[in-house]
Amino acid sequence: MTWRKRMIIVAFALCSALGAAGGVASGWAHGLTVAQIGLPGGIFGNPKDIAVRQALSEFGKSIGAQMPFVISTSDAYPTTALTGAPFAPNNFPANLSSLLRNSVDGTISLPPGDYAFTVDVFCMKAHAHSPSAHQYLVAPLRGSAADVFRALNSRLPSYALNHRAVQVLSWYIQAGMSYAEMRPAQQRIVDQVIPDLKGRLAGDVYEQIRGQYQQVVGRVPGMPSFEDAVGRLGSPGQLLLQLQTLRTELMQPPQSYEELARALVPIEAFVPASKGNSGVTPWSRYSDRVLVRFVTGGNYATPGTYQVRVLPPSGSATGGDPPNPKVPVTNVVNNPGTDSVQPLTQTPSGGGQPNPEPSATPEVTIESQTTAEVPENRDRRTLGVGEEVLLTFSGANAHWSLTGGKGSVEPNGKSVIYTASITAATETITAVDTSTAAKATIQFTVILPTAVMDEVIPNSIKHEHDRPDSGMRVHVYFQPDTVSFEYIDVIERDIPSVATGVYKPFNGDGHDPNKKALPMDKVVPGKGTEWLPVDNIYSGDPDTRAPFAPGSISFQIPYVYGSVSTGRKGPFYDMMVVPQESLLDKDGITLKSTKAGATITTSVSNATGT
DSSP states (O other): OOGGGSOOOOOOSSOOOOSSTTOOOTTOOOOOOHHHHOOOTTTTOSGGGHHHHHHHHHHHHHHHHTOSOBOOTTOSOOEEOOOSSOOOOOOOOTTHHHHHHTOSSSEEEOOSEEEEEEEEEEESSTTSBOOTTOOOEEEEOBSTTHHHHHHHHHHGGGSOOOHHHHHHHHHHHHTTOOGGGSOHHHHHHHHHHOGGGGGGGSSOHHHHHHHHHHHHHHHSTTOOOHHHHHHTSSHHHHHHHHHHHHHHHHTSSOOOHHHHHHHHSOGGGOOOOOGGGOSOOOEEEEETTEEEEEEOSSOTTSOEEEEEEEOOOSSOSOSSOOSSOEEESSSEEEEOSSTTBOOEEEEEGGGGOOOOOOOSSOOOOEEEEESSOOSSOTTOSEEETTOEEEEEESSSOEEEEEESSSOEEESOSSEEEEEOOSSSEEEEEEEEETTTOOEEEEEEEEEOOOEEEEEEOTTOOBOOTTSSOOEEEEEEEEEOTTSOOTTEEEEEOOOOOEEOGGGGGGTTOOOOOOOSOEEEEEEETTTEEEEEEEEEEEOOOOSOOSSOOOEEEEEEEEEEEEETTTGGGOOOEEEEEEEEEEEEOTTSSEEEEEETTEEEEEETTSOTTO
């Protein structure tokens, strides 16, 4: 099945856990206390249950300590007014990528001055809003996986990686999933960017926590079942249930990034900034000499700006005050101040270089990658109707448009999903840089299936001994195999038969097709895109006694198709006509059924089913 047919419906309020069983990241300051566990009163009123209650309390605290990312609405550095001259960023470290790559704590040392970094951001709380132009405060990055997120974001500027692929990796880590459970694309990022931390991703956090509870059960008689215990633990139990849900959903067969993003961050979550968020984002005081703030006009899918002011040393430069203090870059999280909006981690984009002044003829390009993983050529420019393609603009941000067909591109930004025309077309897509007006185009040829190929399923011949009937079951493939047709649904229309001889009683009857649009599967190399249903071809058995008059029953079956996005509602478009025939040969003995290149032959006297 294709990714789009396995939509992940994920509803979780806080990102999940990572790390060794029972491990706590350095700097952890948010373990859940006994009071926060919220055990309902009266459950353990009997004094003999004191040991059980205490064991559950300790188990609840261990759950909180294993969450990879934690944040509260009040968790932020203190805000402050910007004193002195107006903010005027005119400094930039030329070797920012190298500085971050070699940083062990996500900070870099900068001399006094004003700085502005363009940063890519990553969702740290699925199924929460991602409003445009929301105001954030800068907060410390905490959690048992803080070191993993920090190292990943510190090293990303040194690599040309797809932002969406990294976001999926972040969701995997937030779900507490092991390296072995990740998709190959995310495993490759781990291997390339954070190979030294691969061991931190060796275990499945949910299974580790479940295993820890079984150890408690072995030590403390009378402990409830794991599921019952989780339900009694209040907030820690809810975190574990959310972890379980996310882990389970992400372990389902994968879908396209677009579908995953829609499930984790629904379109309706992209709401405009509220009036309460209007105004100027305040500065946060990281240290006595370092002020920072994150400013954005977009959401989790668009870059923002990280602003820094480094103050000069107070008084004399001597006395231990370093000339270049540490500035936080990837050891922080942008806190929205509300549970309903996503926190965002950040990494400087493209090495963090500020947006350059537009040149007279800036050069920009568009890269393409089909969502369908088969055929192997994923940057091809010939597509099946309705195919989905990830388009990535080489600039920071773009406005997209399409001409020449019925396809679409959405939304605007650095990367978009292009859905090919549902009819044959030549489509041209244009991306215009929102800062420089530089333009790039890419063109696709969209084609219909050109043929249907049926393949007989072994041991599927249908025939009754001494009867003039024949048939078979077949797998159906839509060709060519050089494109994917997995984004359409197909219907065989009914059509009256033309029948002669022994089959004449069926003349004008239909062939009883499925009346609903049925989905496609993936491409099978050398055959084409497989249709999920198995097709049954059968002559029928006329109520006629021997001898049987030679004759045939045939259909000219119309095939139509529609987009999966509209499903069974249509509209549907003509595709092709496929002949189907069953016959009794002139010898009155030989039976044959054929359809789309598939043929079976049997004899009237053959045993049933052979």
